[in-house]
Amino acid sequence: MSITLIKGGTVVSATGRVLADVLIDGETIVAVLDPESTLLGHDLASTADKVIDATGKYVIPGGIDAHTHMQLPFGGTFAADTFETGTRAAAWGGTTTIVDFAVQTAGGRIEDGLASWHEQAAGECAIDYGFHQIVGGVDADSLKALAKLPDEGVTSYKMFTAYPGVFMSGDGELLRAMQVAGENGLLTMMHAENGPAIDVIAEQLVAAGKTDPYYHGKARVWQMEEEATHRVIMLADVARAPLYVVHVSAKQAAAQIAAARDEGKNVFGETCPQYLYMSLEEHLGATSEEWGAFEGAKYVCSPPLRDSGERHQDHMWRSLRTNDLQMVSTDHCPFCQADQNELGRGDFRKIPNGMGTVEHRVNLMYQGVVTGEISLERWVELISTTPARMFGMYGKKGVIQPGADADVVVYDPNGHTSIGYDKTHHMNFDHSSWEGFEIDGHVDVVLSRGRVLIEDDEYHGEKGHGQFIKRGQSQYLI
C-alpha cells in the first residue's frame, strides 16, 4: 500500500479550518495531524511514498455532485456526456463522487432500469458513483420494486410533476409512491413544475410565432414552480414521506420549502449554479453571430433561468446562507448545440433540456466565497459534506477524517481559472455553458480513494477506477 502525505495545507471542513497534514494509507485517510506533531515518532515526509505540498492552499473533501444525468435519453436524443467523459470532466473540477439517475418509464420495470444504468456505468467511471432511481411509471410492480431499492444501495428516487407523456406522474401516483417511500426509508426527490399548464402556455407561444429559446423561459413561469412545489410538499406531508425538491429556481418555490421547514417538516431543497448566476434575458435571450437568437438554446433547462428583474438569484444565495436550501448540485445534462439542440430550431419545445456544469461546480461555488455570498466552511458543506449526509455516504465521503475514503482536493485560493471551451473544457459537448466565467481560485490536486487524478493541470486517472457506492439512509431523517 502506498503512503501519501498532504503537507502544510489548511484543512477546511463544514465546521472550521485548521493547519494540518493529512496522512493517507492506500485508499483511506488514516490521520489528520498537527504539522508540528512528533507523536508518530519520525519525519513522515521522509518515509511517505508521495508528498503533496499544500502550503498556502485549502485541503478539502472531494466534491459530491448529487444530481447528474450522464447519457440520459431525452427529447429524442441522449445527454452528450457518457459516464466515461462526464466523470473524467468532474475529476478535472474537483468532484470525486456523482450520484446519477437510473431511469424507469411507464410500462418498464424498475429492476431493468437500474440494471441498465449499472451496465452503462460499470468500468467506465473515473470517480465513484451512486444512483438515484427515476420512477416514471407507478403500478403494483414498480411500487414493490421501489420498496426494495434500499437493499440495492439506492435510497432515493425522483418523480416529476413536469414532462407530461415522458416522466410525469399524476398526484395519485405521486402519493402512492411517497407512501411506499416513507415506509421504507427512501428520500423522495421531486421535479416540481406544473407540466400540463406549462404545455398550454408553450403551445400558445408557438402558435403566436414565439419559437426562440427565450420563450422556453416565458412558458415556464415561476407560478408553475411555486404551485407544484406547494402541492408536492402537501402530498409528502399526507404520505408522511421526507421530500427533497430538486433544482429550485424560483424564490417563491424556495419560500414554500422554507415555510415547510419552519413548520418542522422533513423537506429539503437543492438549487444549481445556473440559478445562482444566470438569467432569462442574458442567457436564454442571448444572441450570437453564429447562432442568432438560437444562441439561447445553450441555456435551455427546466425549470428555466429566471427574469433578473424578479431577483431570484439573490434569494437563492440568501437561502443557501440561511439553510432554507441545503444543497447545490449541477443537474448536469448537456447537449451539443449542433445536431442536438438544433432539433428545436423553430420550436423551443423540441430543444432537449439541460446544461453542462459537472466540471465547474466546485469552482463556481468557490466564487461565492470570493464575492462574500457564503463562508469558506459553508462552501465545503455545500459542495461535499451535506451531499454526503443527505444521500447516505457520510463518513466515507464528505469529510477529511481517519477512516474516510481519501477523496481529497487541494484548492489554491491564489490561483485562477478562466472557464471557456478552448481553456478548461473536458466535457463532451460542443460549447461551454459557462464561457467567460472567471474564478479566483484553482483546483490543484485531486485524489480519489488515494489515487491522484489531477496534478499539475494533467489528468492521471483512468476509466474503471470509479466504484459503485451502496448508499445508506439520509442522515437528515429520523
Ligand code: URP
Ligand atoms: O433541464 C433539465 N433539468 N434537464 C434534465 C432533466 C431534469 O429534469 O432534471
Ligand code: ZN
Ligand atoms: Zn428535473
Ligand code: ZN
Ligand atoms: Zn435533473
